[in-house]
Amino acid sequence: MNRxxxxxxxxxxxxxxxxxxxxxxxxxxxxxxxxxxxYRDSKIRGGKSxxxxxxxxxxxxxxxxxxxxxxxxxxxKDEVREIxxxxxxxxxxxxxxxxxxERESLKxxxxxxxxxxxFLFCPHCFAQLKKQCSxxxxxxxxxxxxxxxxxQIFDEKGxxx
Ligand SMILES: [Zn+2]
Ligand SMILES: [Zn+2]
Numbered sequence: 001m002n003r004x005x006x007x008x009x010x011x012x013x014x015x016x017x018x019x020x021x022x023x024x025x026x027x028x029x030x031x032x033x034x035x036x037x038x039y040r041d042s043k044i045r046g047g048k049s050x051x052x053x054x055x056x057x058x059x060x061x062x063x064x065x066x067x068x069x070x071x072x073x074x075x076x077k078d079e080v081r082e083i084x085x086x087x088x089x090x091x092x093x094x095x096x097x098x099x100x101x102e103r104e105s106l107k108x109x110x111x112x113x114x115x116x117x118x119f120l121f122c123p124h125c126f127a128q129l130k131k132q133c134s135x136x137x138x139x140x141x142x143x144x145x146x147x148x149x150x151x152q153i154f155d156e157k158g159x160x161x
Pocket of ligand 2: 150
C-alpha cells in the first residue's frame with residue numbers, strides 16, 4: 001500500500017496522503033454501495049446474492065456491477081410467482097373446460113349408451129334423463145324438486161314441468 005501511495009505521489013505530486021485516504025474511502029464506499037445494490041437486487045431476483053456481494057467487493061465494484069446487470073434475471077421472484085399463478089389459473093380453467101366437455105357426453109344410467117347432458121330422454125331406451133322447467137325452460141336434473149334457475153317448484157306428480 002505504501003509503495004502504491006509513493007508511486008501515486010510521484011505521478012501526482014500535488015496529491016497529499018490525506019487526499020489519498022479520502023479517495024480510498026470514497027472508492028470503498030462506492031464499492032460497498034454497488035455490492036449492496038447487487039446483493040439486494042440479486043436477492044429479489046432469486047440469485048446467489050451472497051456470492052454476488054463477495055465477488056463485487058473482491059473485483060472492485062464497477063466491473064462486476066456492470067456484469068451483474070447484464071446477466072441478472074430479468075424478472076423478480078414476485079414477478080415469476082405472478083406468472084406461475086397465472087399459469088395455474090389457466091391450467092385450472094383448462095381442466096374446468098375439459099370437465100365441461102366430458103359432461104357434454106354422458107352415458108345413460110339405464111342402458112349405458114352415449115347421451116348428451118341436455119337430452120331429456122335417452123334416445124336408445126326412452127328413459128327420462130332430465131326435465132325442462134315449464135317456467136324458464138332450463139333443463140334440470142329429473143330428481144330436482146325445485147328449479148335452481150327460477151325457483152319453480154316441481155310437485156311429486158311431475159306437474160309444473
Ligand atoms: Zn338409455
Ligand atoms: Zn325454471
